[in-house]
Amino acid sequence: QVQLQESGGGSVQAGGSLRLSCVVSEYTYITGCMGWFRQAPGKKREGVATIESDDSTAYAHSVKGRFTISQDNSKNALYLQMNDLTPEDTAIYYCAARGYGVSFYGPPCPVEATPFNYWGQGTQVTSPH
Numbered sequence: 001q002v003q004l005q006e007s008g009g010g011s012v013q014a015g016g017s018l019r020l021s022c023v024v025s026e027y028t029y030i031t032g033c034m035g036w037f038r039q040a041p042g043k044k045r046e047g048v049a050t051i052e053s054d055d056s057t058a059y060a061h062s063v064k065g066r067f068t069i070s071q072d073n074s075k076n077a078l079y080l081q082m083n084d085l086t087p088e089d090t091a092i093y094y095c096a097a098r099g100y101g102v103s104f105y106g107p108p109c110p111v112e113a114t115p116f117n118y119w120g121q122g123t124q125v126t127s128p129h
Helices: none
Strands: 005-008 018-024 028-038 045-053 057-059 067-072 077-082 089-100 121-127
Touching: 005 089, 018 028, 018 089, 018 121, 028 067, 028 077, 045 067, 045 077, 067 089
Parallel strands: none
Antiparallel strands: 005 018, 018 077, 028 045, 028 089, 045 057, 067 077, 089 121
16 A cells, blocks of 8 residues: 655745655555645645656646656655745645545546545645735
């Protein structure tokens, strides 16, 4: 069973930066597609960024140019560097991985939650008004 554990959340003033980390227990059952998602109060979970095993990345329009996703397989780690945070970025952030056998018609590593079946517990990010 794949386990994902996020860390690095917190509260930061608008314009500030945070770096989220996610430790992955094993890669045996993962296709190589991983991503960050977020859910704000009263809103649906939305995709933030994804990364494939060849380090190809994709971003939601709302974070492009401010957030950077990266990975370090030697440390079993996934990262999200968030710069120039705004109050609209306030949410619980989740790390996720796409496992084998998930049926989905579309790109192999899209910035949407549907094909991801392994999830962390989430970490709170707050950028107050």
